[in-house]
Amino acid sequence: MQKQKKLHRFFCPNINGATNLIFLSPKASHHAQNVLRLKENSELIIFDGLGNQFKACIESLGKKLVEIRLITTIDKNRESPLNITIGQALTRMDKMDFTIQKTVELGVSKIIPLFTQKSNIKLSDNKFNKKMEHWHNLACAACEQCGRSVVPSISKPINIKEWLNNLDNSNTSEKVRLILDPTAKKTISSLPISQKNIILLVGPESGFTETEIAIAIDKGFFPANLGPRILRAETAGIAAMSIIQSVWGDL
Numbered sequence: 001m002q003k004q005k006k007l008h009r010f011f012c013p014n015i016n017g018a019t020n021l022i023f024l025s026p027k028a029s030h031h032a033q034n035v036l037r038l039k040e041n042s043e044l045i046i047f048d049g050l051g052n053q054f055k056a057c058i059e060s061l062g063k064k065l066v067e068i069r070l071i072t073t074i075d076k077n078r079e080s081p082l083n084i085t086i087g088q089a090l091t092r093m094d095k096m097d098f099t100i101q102k103t104v105e106l107g108v109s110k111i112i113p114l115f116t117q118k119s120n121i122k123l124s125d126n127k128f129n130k131k132m133e134h135w136h137n138l139a140c141a142a143c144e145q146c147g148r149s150v151v152p153s154i155s156k157p158i159n160i161k162e163w164l165n166n167l168d169n170s171n172t173s174e175k176v177r178l179i180l181d182p183t184a185k186k187t188i189s190s191l192p193i194s195q196k197n198i199i200l201l202v203g204p205e206s207g208f209t210e211t212e213i214a215i216a217i218d219k220g221f222f223p224a225n226l227g228p229r230i231l232r233a234e235t236a237g238i239a240a241m242s243i244i245q246s247v248w249g250d251l
Contacts, residue, residue, distance in 0.1 A: 007055070008036055009045045011140040011151065012068070015052065020070040021059060022046070029066040032058070038066075046070065049140065049151035051079070078147045080107030082249045083197045087112045088237055089204035090121040090157060093131065095234035100135055104142035104152055106241040107249065111135075113157040118206040128157060160212055164219050175199060177221040180236055181213055184223035188243045191224060198244060202237040 010028050024032060032038045040058050046068060047053035053074045059067040086103055090096060090113050100111060113135075115121070123131065135154045143151050176193050179201040201208075201216055208216075217223065226239050245251040 007043055007045045008032070008038070009047065009144040009147070010068075011049060011144055012046045013049055015046070015048045015054075015070075022068050022070065023065045024068060026064055029062070029064060032066050033061055043071075044068070045074065047143070047149040049143070049149070051077075051150045053149040077149075079150055080109075080245060080249050081196060082107065082244065083109045084241065084244065085110040085112065085199045086237055086241070087114050087160070087163065087199065087201045089114045089116040089160070089202060089208075089233065090119045091204055091233045092121070095232075097135075097138055099234045099237050100138050100154070101142045102238045103241050104139050104148070105146045106238065106245055106251075107148075108152050108241060110153050110155070111139075112155045112163065114160045114163060115157055116160045116204050116212060117209045119204045132156060160208075161215060164215050167219055175220075177201070177216075177219070178224050178240070179208070179213060179216045179221040180226065180240060181208070181223040182225050182230060184225040186222075186224055187227060188224045188240055189247050191222060193244075193248050200237070200240055200244070202240065203233065205233045 010024055010032065012022060012024060012028070015022060023029070038044070038058055040061060042058045044056055044058070045053060046056045053076070054070045055072050055074055056068045056070045059069040084107065086108050088099055088111060091099070096113070103111065132154065139151050139154060143149070175197045176195050177199045178188065180203060201221060213223065226236060231239055242251065
């Protein structure tokens with residue numbers, strides 16, 4: 001039996017349901033035409049980042065844009081049954097990139113970059129706007145790779161105390177709030193989690209301060225550790241996501 005060929009996936013936002021002809025972005029068009037060497041009538045998969053995906057084919061190849069014809073809707077859900085938000089303390093940018101890429105692959109729903117007392121990350125608003133665009137592109141690329149059709153949202157970086165103070169304390173019984181703390185007595189997998197909405201708080205390289213942990217606990221976060229070994233900041237969130245998805249999700 002001949003093995004089915006894997007189709008390349010492309011992110012294409014704002015798909016207009018009134019027409020079945022769309023254009024890839026200039027960057028995606030260049031990748032399709034000049035890197036992947038796709039030709040007219042080549043089949044591919046298009047997704048809009050909102051949960052919709054389509055089998056499609058290349059209608060025409062232009063100098064700057066590739067025109068795509070949508071053929072049929074693909075009804076295949078690869079989204080996690082869990083709604084996981086990660087509050088990730090800002091780390092050095094290459095490490096932050098790694099965390100975003102891998103947590104998207106593992107099924108995160110929302111990423112909130114956080115300024116903490118020990119983050120030591122300072123950038124101007126202009127540079128952060130560029131970084132936000134870069135992070136969004138990373139998330140889209142990770143979705144293209146792993147087969148997700150929903151691109152997780154990434155919030156503008158915010159101070160952890162401000163974020164914690166702004167958290168909605170209504171319906172807390174319907175949410176699980178976890179903060180990673182190497183001094184905690186319980187591991188994540190030992191906690192009795194039955195809810196599908198989880199907020200995970202992950203610290204920077206030097207960890208959270210006692211004050212930050214105290215505020216989080218006051219806001220309903222349960223301290224949990226990741227076992228006897230000390231993990232790097234960019235590894236901790238990925239390890240926690242893997243445990244959560246393995247025990248209560250779909251891994």
